[in-house]
Amino acid sequence: MFDLLPPPTEVPQAPARIVMGVYLRGLREAKGITLMDAAYVAGASNSAVSRWERAESPIPLGALRRLLRHFGVTGTHADYLAMHLPPQTYVRREREEQGFARRTRHDHWADVAGTEAAARYIAVMRTASAIVEFCMLVPAGLRTPGYQAVVLDPADGVDPDEPVLGLPSWVHRLKWAARQQRTVLLDETVLARPLGGPEVAAGQLRHLADLMNAETPDGRGLVIRILPLDRALFIHTVSSPAELTVHGHRLVTTRGFFPGYETGSGAAHVMSAGLREAVAAAYSREKTYDLIVASAQAMERRAAS
Numbered sequence: 001m002f003d004l005l006p007p008p009t010e011v012p013q014a015p016a017r018i019v020m021g022v023y024l025r026g027l028r029e030a031k032g033i034t035l036m037d038a039a040y041v042a043g044a045s046n047s048a049v050s051r052w053e054r055a056e057s058p059i060p061l062g063a064l065r066r067l068l069r070h071f072g073v074t075g076t077h078a079d080y081l082a083m084h085l086p087p088q089t090y091v092r093r094e095r096e097e098q099g100f101a102r103r104t105r106h107d108h109w110a111d112v113a114g115t116e117a118a119a120r121y122i123a124v125m126r127t128a129s130a131i132v133e134f135c136m137l138v139p140a141g142l143r144t145p146g147y148q149a150v151v152l153d154p155a156d157g158v159d160p161d162e163p164v165l166g167l168p169s170w171v172h173r174l175k176w177a178a179r180q181q182r183t184v185l186l187d188e189t190v191l192a193r194p195l196g197g198p199e200v201a202a203g204q205l206r207h208l209a210d211l212m213n214a215e216t217p218d219g220r221g222l223v224i225r226i227l228p229l230d231r232a233l234f235i236h237t238v239s240s241p242a243e244l245t246v247h248g249h250r251l252v253t254t255r256g257f258f259p260g261y262e263t264g265s266g267a268a269h270v271m272s273a274g275l276r277e278a279v280a281a282a283y284s285r286e287k288t289y290d291l292i293v294a295s296a297q298a299m300e301r302r303a304a305s
Helices: 015-030 035-042 046-053 061-070 075-084 114-127 145-151 169-173 198-213 266-281 285-304
Strands: 108-110 130-135 181-187 222-227 242-246 249-255 259-262
Touching: 015 046, 015 061, 015 075, 015 108, 015 114, 015 169, 015 249, 015 259, 035 046, 035 061, 061 075, 114 169, 114 242, 114 249, 114 259, 130 266, 145 198, 181 266, 198 222, 198 285, 222 266, 222 285, 242 266, 249 266, 259 266
Parallel strands: 130 181, 181 222
Antiparallel strands: 108 259, 130 242, 242 249, 249 259
């Protein structure tokens, strides 16, 4: 598990820049457009476009519009992205406010653009080199088909966190990052909730146990832990919180009615500290595994009765 708080010398990048960089790269690669072709359209060098995609330098507004048009993003959605792009001259400055309220203008981005926002959230999660997340349900990438069909039921009206019909085509081509370090903290209620019925729930729990069997001794790769039900933690008050490392940038995300992103703000630091607290409070690997297997057996007995 990695250190959840960024080094004190790190200057956080605006979340809209990070997310839009991931978006531009996802669009470009999905359409088979080379970095050289994108650079020609943008009127810039290959290295400049690469830096924009990785949020290592700010993208000029004109270049953003040209690239979006070339990638087929026009009209009100292109205007929406242009409106939320931080100015090229923007450099984060600390504010006087303390605690949760400390926030500069571009420390937060609520991406309310419907299916495109959902697709960008999926892209950010899949691109991240490291994730620590707290989940009330088994998260994307770890689900069985039966469990996922229930979680992503369109009748629930919840934005999907996996590529499904109805989302933009570009996001369907995205794969999970190779060698991603991912720590998943599951609420203990997951063990007793027969989502989709006892048989589906049992299959999902068995799948989690199999994933845990593949964990490496050094804690690299995927780590699954259960967060005890009897602990009242700050993280329980936040909707699907996660801290990510995306192209070297630390980014805190939430997912309620729409994806939200934070960097550098008081809220980002409080949520990061909350995730660190939750990691410390989680059950050990051995106890987590035993609880998952016992719950799977209980679900199997219910399914057979």
